[in-house]
Every structure is written in structure tokens, then in C-alpha cells.
Amino acid sequence: MSNDETFEKFRECAVEVLQVPADKVTKEARFAEDLDADSLDLVELVMALEEAFDVSVEETELDGVETIGQAYDLITAKL
């Protein structure tokens, strides 16, 4: 899977869980400020990503994750 395809798959999860338009899901987008996502949304998103990418993310790994880019890197580092 190319980087573009991987990000597209990531974006689909974010759109589904956060119910935001796809073009708002950029690597710079901040969960709270730009995507109106709270901590439970982030947990829900990570669950969806774990399923989609067949990876496992520990709760502690989410500390300090504030942007789509950071979450994307966290997932892709496990692929």
C-alpha cells in the first residue's frame, strides 16, 4: 500500500468516527480545535484504526497525540 493509500484509509476512519468532511482531515488538523473531537472521540478513532490496520495501540501511547499527523505516525510506525 502506498503512503497515499494508507492515509486515505486513515482518513476514511476519521471521517466515519468524527463525522467531519474528508478535506478537514489533514495531517495538521488538531483534534480538539479543528475537528471538535474530545478524548472519547480519540479513543473511538483509535479503535477504528486498530481494526482497519490490524494494529494494537496502548492507551499510554495516546498521551500527547493532538493532531491527525501524530495519530497517523503512531499507526504507520506499527505497520
Place this chain on the structure above:
Amino acid sequence: MLLGIGDQGPIAGRRVAITGIGVVSCCGVGPQALWAGLNGPPPEGERRVPDFDPERWFGPKEVRQIDRFAQFAVAASEMAREDAGDLGVDPDRAGVIMGTGVGGFESLQNQVLVYAEKGARRVSPRLVPMMMSNAGAANVSMRAGWHGPSESIVTACAAGTHSIGYAARLVASGRLDVAIGGGTEAAMTEVGIAAFANMTALSTTGISRPFDARRDGFVITEGAGALVLEAWDHAMARGAHIYGELAGAASTADAHHITAPVPGGVGAVTCMVMAMEDADVSLSDIGHINAHGTSTPLNDQAEAEAITKVFGAEALPVTSTKGITGHGLGAAGAIEAVAAVLSIDHRLIPPTSGYEQPDPDIHLDIVAGEARPWEPGAVLSNSFGFGGHNGCLVISPP
């Protein structure tokens, strides 16, 4: 409505006006749909809310994150608030009492399946705020921005009635100037229906016919009802339309059996008498009864005996709107309170759909066939819940 008994006797509270109504039922969304439904043929098939569009009240994310029962609560309450007009109320003096029988049954059922299929790590972090029984009240108060009491009463099929009674008393006592009282339910899940069916509470024919000799159980439904209850002077001062007065309420327990009513309806007798005392009305002031009338053999027999004990045989018109709506559990009393308000407004008592064959053991004047014109008096609205919870309201014309 009384606040209690003091050294000098009963202490009367402030009068409570009904200034807004909202309802979601199997007849459709809104009071007009309910009234049209109550005066038409019974709906065919399952009695789900046919045309509920959550996006009328919620954004796409909220639709995913708020269980159907809480969506109904918000829809009915927002309708009632809109109907009441500009309340101009201090948010610290406005509150919500929104009852339910079960809470977020669908969310719970879905996540139990997720747990079974995918394990603990896949259970939604949203499950708790979606299923908790207070989610209706919480979402309504968040919408309104009201900081007064926001609570949920959970007394099975009496929850809506108890919630309206308690909300009214908060206004009568002076704690609140405006309260929303109501009930909500969305328990028509596969497990919910199976559970009610297996306890033989549901009609096997699928026909709701309260007080009829052939009645064989209730027909389950879903929905919500809400009333805006407002201090009388507050409502008058802003020139609000007043539908009627929430004049009295009472709550008693059978202390008998977890599902069966006490024989002869003794708990219901006390509850009806106390509600009328609370409203300071006499037997002859009650113009009709909106009965609990579920269409189960036991409830209707016990309720009929209780009504006859209090009022005498065939002493006043009795209707059960559950012939049309089916039984909405924790929403039932609130939907019926809206029906009672509409019966005053339209000067008609809606008929008991499905009632054709009198039961020789029931001695009531059942309104059947067509709506019966009446000179509006007070309506006594009954609700009785599994657990032996009895609730009665007295709603008077303005």
C-alpha cells in the same frame, strides 16, 4: 398542588401552568400527529415512530453518540420549549425531570454483541453516556442551558407520570420557575421485545384492546412526551398560552409483587385519591380518566376495580389511548399527559381503540368508537409500573 403538611394543615404551593407540549409517538412527530392518530384507525404492524428524523435536532456526530431514547427526549422537549415561546427564565431556575423505564437499551444490546464478537477492547467508549438512564435529562438540560435540577425517575411504566409530577412540584415549591417534565423510551430491540414476550406481557394477536373481554397483552411502542411546566404568575406575566394546569400528582407503591398489580388495585385507589386531594378537586370535578389501560388481563381488571371503588360503577368516561399508541413504558405517562392536554384543547375525549366486547367483570363507561364531546373538566391520568409503582396526575383546564 400541595407542598406538604405543616402545623396548620396542608400547605398549598404555587399554581403550575402547562405552557408547552411536545411528543414523539407511533402516530408521528408532534402533538397534531398524535391527535390525528388517536382519532383514527390503529397503526398496522409494529408501533415504532414512523418518521423520526434525528437530523432535525442533531448533527451527524450526535446522531451516532446519543441513543434513540435520549434523541426522543430531546425532540419532545425541544418541541415543547418551542411551543412555549420565549420563556425568559433565569437558567438557574429552570430544570428537567425526564423519566425512562430502561434507558439506552439499543446501545447496550449492540455493545454486548461487539463484546461477544470482538472482545472487551472493542466496546465503545461511548456506551456509558449512551445507555445511562439519565442521558435523556442530561441532553435536554444541555440543549436548554438550564442549571436547575436535571434528574431521571426510573419507575418502569410510571416513570413519565412520576417525572411530570415531580417537575411540577419543583415549580409549585418555588425551587424552579420553569421545568420540563416528561418520559422517554426506545426499548424495541430484539432482546427487549423477546424479554417482554417471554414474560407473556405482550399481546400474541398484536392487537391492543384495553378493557375488552378479549384483551391478551400489551403492544409495545416507543417515543417520548414532554410538558413545559411554568409558575402560573410567570406564564401570565409573559402572556403565554396556557393549555391547562398541572393541578395535582401522587405516587404510591403496591409493595406486593414485582410484576403483578395488587388484587383489587388497592395501591391505585390510594394514588388516585391522593392525586385528587393534592389538586384540591372532588370526584365530580374529574371529567374523564385517561387510564393506564394497557390491554393486559391483570392491569385492566385491577385498574377497573380501583376506578369503580373510587368513583362508583360507570360513573365517568374512561379512555385508554394505548389502544392506538400501544404501551410506551417509561414514555407512556408523558404521552398520555399530552393526550390529556389535547383532550381539553379539542373538547373531545379520544376513544379506546379496539374496545368492542365488554368484559362482564369491568364496570366502566369506556369511551369507544368515536371521540366523545365533553365540557372539559379535570383529567385524571393513571400510570402503573412493574415493581408496583403507581402514579396519577390531575390536569385541569385553564
